[in-house]
Amino acid sequence: MELTVLGCSGSVPGPGEPASGYLLEAEGFLLAVDFGNGVLASLQTVCDPFDLGALLISHLHPDHCVDLTALTVLRRYHPSPPFDVCARRLPVHAPRNAPQRFAAAYEATPVEDGRSVVLEVFDFHPIAEETVHIGPFEVTPALVAHPCEAYGFRIRHGGASLVYTGDTGPCDALEDLARDADVLLSEASWTDGPERPVGVHLSGTQAGDLARRAGARSLLLTHVPPWTDRNAVLAEARAEFPGPVEAVRRGARYSVDRGGFGVSGRPLTT
Numbered sequence: 001m002e003l004t005v006l007g008c009s010g011s012v013p014g015p016g017e018p019a020s021g022y023l024l025e026a027e028g029f030l031l032a033v034d035f036g037n038g039v040l041a042s043l044q045t046v047c048d049p050f051d052l053g054a055l056l057i058s059h060l061h062p063d064h065c066v067d068l069t070a071l072t073v074l075r076r077y078h079p080s081p082p083f084d085v086c087a088r089r090l091p092v093h094a095p096r097n098a099p100q101r102f103a104a105a106y107e108a109t110p111v112e113d114g115r116s117v118v119l120e121v122f123d124f125h126p127i128a129e130e131t132v133h134i135g136p137f138e139v140t141p142a143l144v145a146h147p148c149e150a151y152g153f154r155i156r157h158g159g160a161s162l163v164y165t166g167d168t169g170p171c172d173a174l175e176d177l178a179r180d181a182d183v184l185l186s187e188a189s190w191t192d193g194p195e196r197p198v199g200v201h202l203s204g205t206q207a208g209d210l211a212r213r214a215g216a217r218s219l220l221l222t223h224v225p226p227w228t229d230r231n232a233v234l235a236e237a238r239a240e241f242p243g244p245v246e247a248v249r250r251g252a253r254y255s256v257d258r259g260g261f262g263v264s265g266r267p268l269t270t
Contacts, residue, residue, distance in 0.1 A: 001157045001256040005248045006042040013037045014226035019063035026157045029053045029135035036063040040070045057094035058166030059150035069106045075121040089123040095149045096126040142177040144168035145199040169199040178214035183261045187223035188233045204233035208240025218244040218260035
């Protein structure tokens with residue numbers, strides 16, 4: 001399983017850094033996990049967007065999903081798509097009200113009779129807390145602690161497991177999801193402090209503590225906003241978790257294997 005970081009800036013895009021977006025590849029299948037501001041531009045540097053096999057959206061805050069509107073334009077109005085995009089709609093696994101939200105975000109006028117260009121090119125599947133198969137990946141969602149319907153995911157392939165927290169505060173479901181993960185891809189939106197609101201995000205300390213308590217084998221930090229000191233968050237996590245820890249950057253590629261991550265230079269299938 002190969003992981004490419006398409007964007008990792010938290011809450012908003014940063015200088016030269018798109019918001020949340022990750023690309024997983026196995027057996028020639030490409031799965032995009034979250035699709036925030038600027039992610040489509042980043043995606044085009046590593047593969048043809050028409051090669052995507054599916055999208056998986058953790059929640060409907062714009063920094064995790066808004067570039068789906070740009071992908072709508074590309075799929076529907078590209079002058080020479082490689083296939084009939086309406087006959088072969090892209091599967092989108094997302095919270096239950098995603099079709100209405102994306103239609104409203106894309107359309108210039110109110111949607112009538114359920115008709116929308118968004119629905120012409122995407123096939124929406126509401127996320128439930130049960131394991132599903134998306135291409136070669138086994139995906140187990142868990143509802144996490146955030147101000148809207150939000151999910152973390154455990155994604156398995158070939159015996160290796162990647163757990164993505166999405167946006168969340170500490171919660172029991174998250175620790176259960178991350179149990180013995182080979183790679184924990186965890187948000188770390190701020191440094192630790194008693195003034196931080198509950199049920200919104202993790203600090204670097206909390207991300208490291210989660211990885212240690214869950215028995216994860218390695219930790220990748222993401223979703224650091226432009227106004228947060230990335231090195232301070234990284235130092236907090238390293239103080240809590242004894243295993244390998246890295247703060248990701250756009251364009252970084254990792255192999256996800258049993259036992260942890262490795263830096264990967266292998267090109268993606270295009």
